[in-house]
Structure formats: structure tokens, C-alpha cells
Amino acid sequence: MSKPTIYSIAQRCGVSAATVSRVFNRPELVSPRVREQVTAVARELGYLPNPAARGLVTGRAETIGLIVSDITNPFFPLLVRSIQRTAERMGSSVMLVDAEESAAAEVRHVARLRGRVDGVIVASPRSSSAALREAAKGLPCVLLNRPLRDLSSVICDNTSALFDAGEHLHKHGHRSFALLAGPSASWAAARRSQAIRGWARGRGVELTELGPFRATFKGGRQAGAALLETGATAAFAFDDLTACGVLAELAGRGVAVPGDRSVVGCDDVLLARTVTPSLTTVTAPMDDLGATAVQVLTRQIEAPGGAPEHHRLPGVFVARDSTGHSTGPRSTS
Amino acid sequence: MSKPTIYSIAQRCGVSAATVSRVFNRPELVSPRVREQVTAVARELGYLPNPAARGLVTGRAETIGLIVSDITNPFFPLLVRSIQRTAERMGSSVMLVDAEESAAAEVRHVARLRGRVDGVIVASPRSSSAALREAAKGLPCVLLNRPLRDLSSVICDNTSALFDAGEHLHKHGHRSFALLAGPSASWAAARRSQAIRGWARGRGVELTELGPFRATFKGGRQAGAALLETGATAAFAFDDLTACGVLAELAGRGVAVPGDRSVVGCDDVLLARTVTPSLTTVTAPMDDLGATAVQVLTRQIEAPGGAPEHHRLPGVFVARDSTGHSTGPRSTS
DNA sequence: AGGAACAATGAAAGCGATTGCATTGATTCT
DNA sequence: AGAATCAATGCAATCGCTTTCATTGTTCCT
Numbered sequence: 001m002s003k004p005t006i007y008s009i010a011q012r013c014g015v016s017a018a019t020v021s022r023v024f025n026r027p028e029l030v031s032p033r034v035r036e037q038v039t040a041v042a043r044e045l046g047y048l049p050n051p052a053a054r055g056l057v058t059g060r061a062e063t064i065g066l067i068v069s070d071i072t073n074p075f076f077p078l079l080v081r082s083i084q085r086t087a088e089r090m091g092s093s094v095m096l097v098d099a100e101e102s103a104a105a106e107v108r109h110v111a112r113l114r115g116r117v118d119g120v121i122v123a124s125p126r127s128s129s130a131a132l133r134e135a136a137k138g139l140p141c142v143l144l145n146r147p148l149r150d151l152s153s154v155i156c157d158n159t160s161a162l163f164d165a166g167e168h169l170h171k172h173g174h175r176s177f178a179l180l181a182g183p184s185a186s187w188a189a190a191r192r193s194q195a196i197r198g199w200a201r202g203r204g205v206e207l208t209e210l211g212p213f214r215a216t217f218k219g220g221r222q223a224g225a226a227l228l229e230t231g232a233t234a235a236f237a238f239d240d241l242t243a244c245g246v247l248a249e250l251a252g253r254g255v256a257v258p259g260d261r262s263v264v265g266c267d268d269v270l271l272a273r274t275v276t277p278s279l280t281t282v283t284a285p286m287d288d289l290g291a292t293a294v295q296v297l298t299r300q301i302e303a304p305g306g307a308p309e310h311h312r313l314p315g316v317f318v319a320r321d322s323t324g325h326s327t328g329p330r331s332t333s
Numbered sequence: 334m335s336k337p338t339i340y341s342i343a344q345r346c347g348v349s350a351a352t353v354s355r356v357f358n359r360p361e362l363v364s365p366r367v368r369e370q371v372t373a374v375a376r377e378l379g380y381l382p383n384p385a386a387r388g389l390v391t392g393r394a395e396t397i398g399l400i401v402s403d404i405t406n407p408f409f410p411l412l413v414r415s416i417q418r419t420a421e422r423m424g425s426s427v428m429l430v431d432a433e434e435s436a437a438a439e440v441r442h443v444a445r446l447r448g449r450v451d452g453v454i455v456a457s458p459r460s461s462s463a464a465l466r467e468a469a470k471g472l473p474c475v476l477l478n479r480p481l482r483d484l485s486s487v488i489c490d491n492t493s494a495l496f497d498a499g500e501h502l503h504k505h506g507h508r509s510f511a512l513l514a515g516p517s518a519s520w521a522a523a524r525r526s527q528a529i530r531g532w533a534r535g536r537g538v539e540l541t542e543l544g545p546f547r548a549t550f551k552g553g554r555q556a557g558a559a560l561l562e563t564g565a566t567a568a569f570a571f572d573d574l575t576a577c578g579v580l581a582e583l584a585g586r587g588v589a590v591p592g593d594r595s596v597v598g599c600d601d602v603l604l605a606r607t608v609t610p611s612l613t614t615v616t617a618p619m620d621d622l623g624a625t626a627v628q629v630l631t632r633q634i635e636a637p638g639g640a641p642e643h644h645r646l647p648g649v650f651v652a653r654d655s656t657g658h659s660t661g662p663r664s665t666s
Numbered sequence: 667a668g669g670a671a672c673a674a675t676g677a678a679a680g681c682g683a684t685t686g687c688a689t690t691g692a693t694t695c696t
Numbered sequence: 697a698g699a700a701t702c703a704a705t706g707c708a709a710t711c712g713c714t715t716t717c718a719t720t721g722t723t724c725c726t
Binding site (some may be wrong): 348349350351352355362363364367386388389390391392 | 673674675676677678680681682683
């Protein structure tokens with residue numbers, strides 16, 4: 001026999017299809033007797049409502065789109081998990097799309113998703129603000145880690161955690177610092193650099209700015225090499241991956257960490273704990289970030305055209321083994 | 334005005350909706366003049382076909398489901414990317430679901446996806462064969478890294494690469510080996526252990542089996558500790574993550590790699606190249622795995638009830654820095 | 667010239683659900 | 697008792713699209 005529909009159920013129960021539909025959507029409108037019978041028959045037949053049919057009339061897909069700039073970036077897995085969990089709790093599925101680091105792909109995918117989803121979350125977008133605004137026109141949308149006045153956003157703000165990192169290093173005797181800047185197109189990179197500059201100025205310590213470097217392991221190695229050209233005893237890497245590159249480069253050149261230099265990363269990805277020495281870094285509240293994004297999106301879907309919301313969640317500084325007491329300034333090599 | 338439909342376009346063009354529909358689906362049936370006009374008007378109105386409506390009549394969602402056992406496992410990102418790329422080329426979107434390492438969640442998600450997708454790929458399932466079989470009943474399904482007679486599967490077979498690894502170590506003078514086994518519920522773990530046992534037997538070398546250990550960094554540290562209790566100079570870790578744990582443990586105890594011991598991992602995840610020393614491991618042909626899985630699934634969707642296909646793609650051994658010459662058997666600590 | 671073959675189009679029937687409105691008894695109120 | 701109210705249900709329209717079948721000119725044979 002073919003797939004069971006509300007009609008086959010209705011027939012078996014001697015009621016109309018409308019009643020069957022109501023059993024699932026507004027059960028309180030149906031008499032208990034009928035309700036139970038329908039439920040029983042539905043289970044027996046293995047009935048599952050057809051989402052396409054339902055979507056056609058309700059206009060809802062019960063699905064949200066999630067576009068990540070680069071799924072191979074270890075920053076994302078936990079975020080994806082958190083978003084998915086929250087979405088599921090709201091009764092929605094998640095359609096994940098990897099933009100493979102391409103800004104063009106991002107907007108292309110937003111267009112592609114339109115119609116298949118009720119709204120979309122764009123995580124760490126690389127696209128220009130104008131392109132994002134245009135792509136999201138008329139589609140509920142939440143930006144993650146990228147603020148934009150007219151679109152809702154949820155960002156992880158590491159400013160104060162980076163202050164803490166600076167203080168931590170300062171307390172350990174460091175006085176000369178290096179800032180290994182991340183990709184110039186990244187909002188997060190700009191923000192972090194700004195935070196560190198601000199801290200250094202306030203503290204009145206010396207800060208050498210290097211970069212920008214690519215946010216990859218290789219970029220980190222270059223950053224590490226550049227670091228050694230300076231007299232800085234402590235370095236702020238853009239993120240953990242970069243920091244790992246730095247560690248590798250230093251290790252390769254026989255420079256001890258944290259003995260000779262201290263390094264701090266950012267994001268607290270899996271890698272941060274598995275590398276030796278384990279990375280001092282800034283933990284992002286992944287669960288909150290994802291959950292908040294989904295909630296904001298849901299609100300946006302339910303009240304289209306509502307005012308955009310902006311949320312700012314702070315990261316938390318974590319001291320591990322890649323930072324320690326300064327042994328004073330060093331010569332270059 | 335509301336969303337454009339084939340009707341608004343039809344009206345504007347003075348043709349019937351059927352014609353508009355044909356312009357998009359069977360353009361060769363429409364006269365060039367009309368075709369161009371319709372295309373132009375559609376673009377002007379920003380028309381996008383409604384997937385729900387289309388799906389309702391065609392019975393296709395143009396979407397495939399992808400269930401991964403644990404998205405935080407660094408093994409998956411590249412796989413996801415490859416699957417997505419291939420799916421997109423076939424005109425399908427991907428609905429990703431993370432089972433969070435729970436077998437129950439896997440089958441629950443298969444059920445949830447049914448109806449919303451045309452078929453599903455289950456990557457590295459943890460569920461029992463019976464549960465998988467039952468869950469996939471009547472739904473096109475491809476298993477990744479888990480063979481099962483009556484369901485299609487695509488697996489990565491590292492047997493010969495692990496032989497190569499063994500030979501590589503043997504050539505470097507190693508004669509006493511340790512097998513650090515992975516989780517007993519994992520098919521891949523069983524398979525790898527078996528391969529290594531086979532090789533050792535054939536080679537006539539000493540093989541100490543340890544474990545099973547969890548496939549996590551922590552599990553790796555335990556494995557590392559256990560390794561030091563033995564006289565083995567070379568160890569096969571279940572995967573790269575475990576291997577990294579081993580490296581960390583050894584480093585922590587002042588044991589040099591590859592000076593004192595050699596370690597090989599498996600999978601060649603990002604981590605493998607970023608760790609110091611870089612890991613000798615076995616590279617899985619991610620792109621092929623993903624592409625093959627999607628292709629098989631597509632075939633399965635087009636010809637439901639067709640015979641299941643089974644594909645076996647070999648991994649490739651890569652020598653890096655975590656393996657080297659044996660300095661002979663060592664004492665315990 | 668008369669009909670076969672064909673190309674281009676339209677009319678209309680679904681696909682499987684939701685939902686506003688109408689209908690039907692039963693209950694309550696005055 | 698008759699009207700008003702209410703709970704439970706059915707009817708039928710609708711969502712936007714695909715697709716079969718019928719219709720209409722055209723072109724091409726013989």
C-alpha cells in the first residue's frame with residue numbers, strides 16, 4: 001500500500017480528514033474518543049505528516065539554515081551542535097551549509113536556502129556588510145560574530161577576557177608584547193586587535209603589531225617566525241590555530257614555551273587542550289552563542305520585520321601552560 | 334505585493350501557468366520567444382519556485398540527510414564538506430544532524446528525517462546493525478564506515494595502509510609493537526586492530542595489545558601511560574586524536590618521540606599536522622568517500638529497492654615525524 | 667487537396683495537508 | 697418550551713506547482 005495520509009486514516013476511522021488533521025494540530029477540539037482512535041490508527045499505519053504538504057499551506061518549513069564560513073575551522077563543531085540542539089527543541093531541523101571560506105558562496109547559499117528554510121543563521125560571515133544586507137532582504141536572519149545595525153546579531157566579545165589575559169601576563173612579569181593580527185577581513189580579528197591595543201595603551205606597555213596572518217596553522221608558523229624577530233616575551237595570537245602554529249615554530253627553533261616566551265590563543269578549540277604545552281586562551285560560551293542565535297532567529301521568524309536584536313556574550317580567560325613567568329627580554333635568536 | 338508564483342508570471346506574460354512551469358522544467362517544449370519572456374519576467378519579479386509545492390507533487394525534497402555520530406570529531410569536517418559539495422552538484426541540499434555519540438539519537442534522527450529528505454547517509458554509526466536496518470526500512474540509506482549486507486555502504490579500508498605503516502616501522506628497526514585499541518563498539522576500531530594483528534603475525538613480530546581506550550585525547554593519554562609499561566618501541570594508536578594523547582603523555586614524562594618511541598595514528602585529521610612532532614598516519618580519501626556516498630545514495634533514490642552497493646576505498650600511509658629509527662628496547666620508565 | 671504528424675499551448679486534476687465556515691445535536695438559560 | 701450557546705465535526709477552498717490530456721494551428725506527404 002502507498003504512504004498513509006490523513007485520508008487513509010480518516011477512512012479507517014470513519015471521520016473526515018479535517019478531524020484527523022485536528023487531532024495532530026489542535027487536539028483539544030476533538031472528542032477524546034475520536035482522538036484516541038485516530039492516534040491509534042495513525043501509529044498502526046506508521047503515519048507521518050507530509051512536511052511538504054504542511055509547509056505549502058502553513059508557509060513554514062520548520063527548518064532553519066546555518067551557513068558557516070568554513071566548517072573545517074575547529075571553532076564551529078561545538079557551535080553547530082549547540083544550534084542544532086536548540087533548534088530541535090524548537091521543533092526545527094537545521095540545514096547546514098559550508099561556504100568554504102568564500103564570501104561569494106555565502107550570499108549564493110543564502111539565496112539557495114531562501115524558500116527552503118524559515119530563516120538563516122550566518123556564522124562568522126566573510127561577506128561585505130552590503131552584500132549581507134542585500135542577501136538577507138526579506139529573510140529572517142541572524143549574524144554570528146559580526147554586528148550589523150539592521151540585522152540581528154549575536155557576538156562573542158572577548159575584549160574583557162583579553163584584558164584579563166594581558167593582566168595575567170603582566171603579573172608574570174612580561175613587559176613587552178606582540179600582537180599577531182588575524183585576517184583583515186575578519187570582524188573578530190579587528191575587534192581582538194583593538195582590545196589588545198586598548199589594554200596595552202592603558203597599561204603603558206610596549207606592543208609590537210605583526211601581521212596580518214592567515215588564520216591557519218601555517219599562518220601561525222609565519223607569525224611565530226615574525227615574533228622571534230622582536231624582543232617581545234609574550235604574544236597574543238589571533239586564535240588557537242594560529243597559536244598552535246606559533247608554538248610549533250618556536251618548538252622547531254628550540255625556543256621554550258613558556259620558558260622563553262608566552263603565547264595566548266583565542267576560542268578554546270579542542271586543539272588548545274591537546275597541544276603541548278596546552279594553550280592559555282579565551283573560552284567562547286559556545287552553548288549560549290548557539291542557543292541565543294536560534295532564539296533570536298525564532299523571534300525574528302515569528303514577528304517578521306521586528307526590530308533587530310543585538311546580543312553580546314563575553315568570553316572567559318583560561319590560563320593553561322603556554323604562559324608563564326617572563327625571564328626578561330631576549331636577543332633575537 | 335506577495336511572493337511571485339508561476340501564476341503572477343503567467344498573467345504578466347499572457348500565458349498559462351503550465352507554460353511557465355515548463356519553462357523551468359522542460360524548456361525545450363516552449364517556443365524560444367515565450368521562453369525568454371518568461372525568464373525575463375521571472376528574474377524581474379525575483380521569482381523562486383516554492384520547494385514545498387514542487388515537493389508535494391514530485392515527491393522529492395531535493396535534500397539528503399547526513400547523520401554524523403559526533404560532529405566534534407575532527408574526522409568529519411572534511412567529509413561533510415565533500416558530501417555537501419557533491420550533493421550540491423546533484424542539485425540537493427544537505428540536512429546535517431549530529432547524533433552526539435548516542436546510538437539512540439541516530440535512529441531517532443533517521444525517523445525524524447524521513448519525509449523531509451529523499452535519503453540519508455549515516456556516517457560512522459554507533460547503533461546496532463539491527464537498529465540501523467530497522468530505522469532505514471523503506472528509506473534510501475548509505476552507511477559510511479560500517480558495512481552491513483542489506484544496506485549500501487562506503488567504507489574506508491586502512492588494512493593495507495596499516496601494513497605499510499608496519500613495514501615502515503620494521504624497516505626502521507622496530508621489533509616490538511603495541512596496539513592501542515579503540516572503542517569496542519566501533520567497526521573501524523575492530524577492523525584496524527585486526528589488520529595490525531594480521532600484519533604482526535605475518536611479520537612474526539611481538540605485538541602487545543592494550544585497551545580498549547576511548548577515542549579521545551584523554552583516552553590517548555591513558556594509552557600513552559599504558560604503553561610505557563611495555564617494552565614496545567612502536568605503537569599503533571586507534572586514531573589521530575588518541576595518538577595525540579599518547580604524544581602528550583610521552584612528552585609529559587620526558588620520553589622522546591621519535592627518539593625513544595615511535596607512534597602512528599590514523600585518519601590524518603588536521604590535528605595530525607599541527608601537533609609536534611607531526612604524526613605519521615593513514616590518510617583517508619575524504620573527497621572520494623563523500624562523493625561516492627552521495628552518488629550511491631542518488632542511485633538508491635532513483636531506483637528504490639535496488640541492490641545495495643558496497644564500496645571500499647583504501648587509505649594511504651603517510652610518514653611524518655612521529656616515527657623514526659628504533660634505539661632498541663627500553664626499560665619501563 | 668486531404669490527412670498525418672508535429673510543435674506549442676492551455677485546461678484541469680491532483681499532491682497532502684490546514685482552516686474558515688457551515689452544520690448538527692446536546693445543553694443551558696429564561 | 698423556545699432561543700441561545702457550545703462542543704464536535706464535516707465541507708470545501710486553498711497553498712504553488714507538475715503533468716496528463718486535449719486543442720489548435722502548421723508543416724509535410726502523397
